[in-house]
Amino acid sequence: MxxxxxxxxxxxxxxxxxxxxxxxxxxxxxxxxxxxxxxxxxxxxxxxxxxxxxxxxxxxxxxxxxxxxxxxxxxxxxxxxxxxxxxxxxxxxxxxxxxxxxxxxxxxxxxxxxxxxxxxxxxxxxxxxDKEAEMWAGAVLAKLLPGSLIEKQKIAFFLRANNNLYSTTENGRITFQFFDLLDDFSTHIHRLNELKPTIIIAPPSMLRKLAEWQIEDKILIRPIKIVSVAEVLEDLDKRFIEKVFQQTLHQVYQCTEGFLAATCSHGTLHMNEDLVAVQKEYLDEEKGIFVPILTDFTRTTQPIIRYRLNDILIERKAPCPCGSHFLALERIDGRCDDLFYGFKKVGGDVGVLFPDFIRRAIMLASDHILEYKVTQKDLKTIEVKLKVNASSETVKEAVISEITKLWNQNRLVVPDIHFLPYDLIPSDKKRKRIENAMRGHFDGKIV
Ligand SMILES: [Zn+2]
Structure with a gap:
């Protein structure tokens, strides 16, 4: 290298x-x-x-x-x-x-x-x-490391191994350990206690597990920076992880198409407009919901020019106190494939709901929801998995009421709602809290 x-x-x-x-x-x-x-x-x-x-x-x-x-x-x-x-x-x-x-x-x-x-x-x-990988590593370290390149850091990086891009960040003062998401939990626990990482980079589902282990005294670590990657970060998980580790949870928005965004010192996610130009194809301009069109000017092997990414982003309306001119995001909402659909009450056409609407409905329903997963099975059926710390019947009723309200507000026929116990554990599969499982129906196209 x-x-x-x-x-x-x-x-x-x-x-x-x-x-x-x-x-x-x-x-x-x-x-x-x-x-x-x-x-x-x-x-x-x-x-x-x-x-x-x-x-x-x-x-x-x-x-x-x-x-x-x-x-x-x-x-x-x-x-x-x-x-x-x-x-x-x-x-x-x-x-x-x-x-x-x-x-x-x-x-x-x-x-x-x-x-x-x-x-x-x-x-x-x-x-x-190799040159692109080296430049990528340089940019990631610049945006991620809390101090300078010469400060000693021990980084634990949880990711599914699927190429050798990620082995590039080894450096004299930086101990970098890769944790394969396919390994079992006891291996992770052992290695974390041994390494005592100062920086942890992992999908939020894994970070949440780490926070649970910290509460249960299975691990005792004091990271100075924690970074969420690879999955949509939900407020529910963000709050839990921040509370346990007593710090702002940072985020990196990175995919095979490029290193797209990172949080500033204020925890605001900014697009990396020093590496990629971002154009907005609005899905809902008033709410600031858009699909990004990317033009990367650092990569030459597979040049990305005016590339529509299959992600839904929400822009931040208020300026960030950090003063950066890079586009600030409220959140990454999810994949275009995870839009929800419903029959319109009038005319019988199909209408669309953004993941953010579903997320808000669940959060509004009850403060007692610890974890959730909402899946659209077909145009008339929604499946909801809940983990709660209160009477589950009361919470279920509140969820039904919020979902009904949301579908009604959007003049869509209210679906059947099936409840199941929450059974998701972190794995190498990307966890989504909001997912459309109607494969092949719309193929992510906005209708
Ligand atoms: Zn900022």
């Missing part, structure tokens, strides 16, 4: 890229994207053809009007899309072999291969060069 790339990106991210206004940030992005487009047109046959009828836009650097891509376009044109000549067939062979043997060190030249499981069955294959 070339540490110089890491340190260079670390210094740039932490100290170099301070923007005194939104305009300055936009000028910086314009310049970066211009350079990126010129590279892409030279090296990606896909983009050359895709932009054939957009010569004016390219000339004038009006990248905002270029056509949009998404994961399926990127995968369907994989061979021509990437700029390093890697074929899908070969990449898949290596990725499947790595999954089978759980040895994720195989590469093609200096390119690592990662798989992302698609929600509707469409797997994503992602390519990352």
């Amino acid at each position: 070339n540490k110089l790339n890491l340190v260079k990106q670390y210094v740039l991210t932490k100290y170099g890229r301070r923007f005194s206004s939104k305009e300055e940030l936009q000028r910086f992005q314009q310049q970066k994207i211009k350079k990126q487009l010129s590279f892409v047109l030279r090296h990606s046959a896909f983009y050359r053809e895709f932009y054939e009828d957009f010569q004016n836009e390219l000339q004038e650097n009006h990248w905002e009007s270029l056509p949009i891509i998404d994961k399926s376009i990127m995968m369907n044109h994989f061979d021509d899309f990437n700029t390093v000549g890697i074929k899908m067939k070969r990449a898949l062979e290596i990725a499947f072999e790595a999954e089978r043997t759980r040895d994720f060190t195989a590469k093609i030249a200096d390119i690592s291969i990662g798989l992302s499981s698609g929600t509707s069955g469409n797997r994503g294959v992602f390519l990352v060069s």
Whole structure:
């Protein structure tokens, strides 16, 4: 690994890229994207053809009007899309072999291969060069480490091993231990007590488990920073984890498409607009609910330009006291696939409900809900799993009443609500508290 790339990106991210206004940030992005487009047109046959009828836009650097891509376009044109000549067939062979043997060190030249499981069955294959991985690590450390790079830290990082991207952050003063989410709990407990991490990075379902172990005295750790990754962070879990560890819970929004957002010192999630330009496709402008269109200007192996991500984000209306000009988020709401649907009372069409509405309805219903999971089974059926610290009948009635109110307010036919005991434990599967299980019905499209 070339540490110089890491340190260079670390210094740039932490100290170099301070923007005194939104305009300055936009000028910086314009310049970066211009350079990126010129590279892409030279090296990606896909983009050359895709932009054939957009010569004016390219000339004038009006990248905002270029056509949009998404994961399926990127995968369907994989061979021509990437700029390093890697074929899908070969990449898949290596990725499947790595999954089978759980040895994720195989590469093609200096390119690592990662798989992302698609929600509707469409797997994503992602390519990352060593230089990109080093830059990624530099940016992550700059935004995540509480002190400077030379302070000693012991980091516990819980994630499912699915590529070798994450082994890059090893450094002399930073002890970095990887915890595989597939390992059993007793192994985690033993290793945590041994390591005594100063920083913990894990999905919120795992962090919640850690908080429970801390209460039960199974572990005794005093981290100075805790970071939630990989799953939607619900307020319910955030409050619990913050209370147990007596600190602000931080967040990183990172996916195979890039390092997208991180929390500032005030705990506000800001998009990493020094790495990625973000455009908003509003689903509900008044409420600030949008799908992001990403243009990454740091990655060249699989260049992401005007890429519609399958996530729903909610912008923060109030400015953040930290003074950053990077777009601030209220929350990551979930995947587009997890919108809820219902029959309209009039006309019989189908209407949509955002995960945030469901979340609020559950939270409004009762203070006695410790954990929950709401799943849409079909257009007429909702399943609710609850863990409560009060009479479950009273809580159930309150939940029925809130859900009924929500569906009525949106003029949708109220569904049947089935209750089941709460039985979810953290695992390598992403936990969702709000999930649409009607596979194949709408495929995440907004109707
Ligand atoms: Zn802030």
